[in-house]
Amino acid sequence: MLLEMKVKTVTVDRSGGFLVLLTDNEVKKVLPISIGPFEAQSIALVLEGVQPPRPLSHDLLKVLCEQLGGELKKAVITDIRENTFYAELYIQKNDEFIVIDSRPSDAIAFALRCGASIFMAPKLVEFTYDYEDLIRADNQENEETH
Secondary structure, three states: OOEEEEEEEEEEOOOOOEEEEEEEOOOOEEEEEEEOHHHHHHHHHHHOOOOOOOOOHHHHHHHHHHHOOEEEEEEEEEEEEOOEEEEEEEEEEOOEEEEEEEOHHHHHHHHHHHOOEEEEOHHHHHHOEEHHHHHHHHHHHHHHHO
C-alpha cells in the first residue's frame, strides 16, 4: 500500500546541495531527496505561492497535459537504486492511465502544480528519518555554531 507524503520544505544540505523533504501526513517520518537548483526553485515557488511572470517548465507541462485531455492523478516515488530515487507519474486520460517515468524532483514539482497527491512506495520507509530526530539534530547544530 502506497504511503501518502507531503512536501515539507526545500532546504540546503551541509554540502550546499538542495533537498526536498517529504513527510508523512502525521509529520513523523521524513524522506529527504537530493534535487537540482532549478527543481528546488520550481518547488519552492509553489510552496511560497509565487507565480512567475512566465511559465516554468513544470507549468508548461501542466498546461500541455491538460490541453491534451490528461489529468495528473498522482506522483509516486517508487524506488532507489545506487543512491538515485525513481518516480512515476500517473496521468488519466479518459478511462486510461498512462504511467510515465520521472525524476522525483520533476514529479513533485508537477504534482504540486496540479494539486495531485504524492506517494512513496512502502519499501522506501527504510530511507526515511524520524522528524523529531532531524529537528533535534538541527537545533544542536545551530547551538554549536552560535
